[in-house]
Amino acid sequence: xxxxxxxxxxxxxxxxxxxxxNYREIKSLAKSNGYEIISVKINWYMDKTMSDYIKExxxxxxxxxxxxxxxxxxxxxxxxxxxxxxIMSDFIFCSTSPYFKSNIKNIPCExxxxxxxxxxxxxxxxxxxxGNKKHAWFLVGDQDWDLAIETSKxxxxxxxxKSKFVLIKGAGHDLSNGNDIKEIKKVxxxx
Numbered sequence: 001x002x003x004x005x006x007x008x009x010x011x012x013x014x015x016x017x018x019x020x021x022n023y024r025e026i027k028s029l030a031k032s033n034g035y036e037i038i039s040v041k042i043n044w045y046m047d048k049t050m051s052d053y054i055k056e057x058x059x060x061x062x063x064x065x066x067x068x069x070x071x072x073x074x075x076x077x078x079x080x081x082x083x084x085x086x087i088m089s090d091f092i093f094c095s096t097s098p099y100f101k102s103n104i105k106n107i108p109c110e111x112x113x114x115x116x117x118x119x120x121x122x123x124x125x126x127x128x129x130x131g132n133k134k135h136a137w138f139l140v141g142d143q144d145w146d147l148a149i150e151t152s153k154x155x156x157x158x159x160x161x162k163s164k165f166v167l168i169k170g171a172g173h174d175l176s177n178g179n180d181i182k183e184i185k186k187v188x189x190x191x
Contacts, residue, residue, distance in 0.1 A: 005034055005035060006067065007037075007038055007065070007067040007068070008035040008038070008068040008069075008070055009069045009070065010038070010039055010040060010070045010071075011072070012040070012042065013073030013074050013076075013095075013097075014044055014075075015044045018039035018041075019039075021176075022175035023039075025181060026070070026175065026181075026184060027039070029185050030070075030188055035068070035188070038060075040061065040075075041056075041060070042057065042075075046115075046119075047118075048119075049119055049122035050074075050077070050078075050125075051122050053074070053078060054078050054081055054082060057078050057082065058082060061082075063087075063089075066088045066089065067086075068089065068091070069082075069089050069092070070091075070092040071091075071093055071096075072094040072095060072175055073094070073095050073096070076093040076094055076097065077096055077097040077099060077126075079091055080093055081126050083131045083132050083136075084131065084132055086132065089132075090134045090135045091131070091135075091136040091137070092136075092139065092184070092187055093137065093138050093155075094139045094140070094175065094180070094184070095139070095140050095144055095148060096138070096152050096155065097148065098147045098150070098151035098152075099123045100123070100126050100151065101127050106147055107120070128155055131160055131161065131163075133160045134161045135161055135163070136156070136159050136163045137163070137164050137166065137187050138152045138153070138155065138159075138163060138166065139152075139166045139168060139180070139183050139184070139187070140152040140168065140171075141168045141171025141177065141179075142167050142169055142170065142171065143170065143171060143173075144173045148173065152165065168180055168183050
């Protein structure tokens with residue numbers, strides 16, 4: 001009997017889609033490593049809250065099947081926020097946005113103004129937690145925002161299951177750096 005391919009759900013960052021070049025490269029890597037790829041679609045509208053985006057994602061990813069959930073930036077924030085209920089899934093968090101309740105006071109005013117009071121207030125519902133008992137990778141560039149690096153490190157240390165924190169040399173808060181792609185490729189080969 002033929003073994004089913006492992007599924008990978010890819011959650012893009014704020015305002016992005018998985019049709020963008022950097023995600024196409026990630027999908028190509030995943031495919032070459034035997035994954036069935038499911039692109040998560042999010043309607044990124046400014047009048048929505050993080051809770052709205054999380055509901056959209058939950059409607060697209062079954063929580064009762066083994067899979068890998070990959071998220072970048074706010075996509076990683078969403079993946080992390082739902083991780084407790086996805087106990088059969090492994091996770092790859094890339095450049096997780098640090099907009100958790102404990103960090104809101106440290107978010108720059110420009111970001112608060114950009115996203116608006118409703119969005120920022122909704123973020124206070126999301127706390128750093130212990131994740132689940134499955135495997136998780138926390139990838140973040142050494143050129144990323146200091147708060148993002150600190151938060152990724154902190155959540156990797158709290159993770160219940162096996163976790164690995166990787167600080168990627170020369171990478172910022174994007175997926176276009178060759179070093180990002182090299183690290184993601186290494187993770188895909190581990191599963």
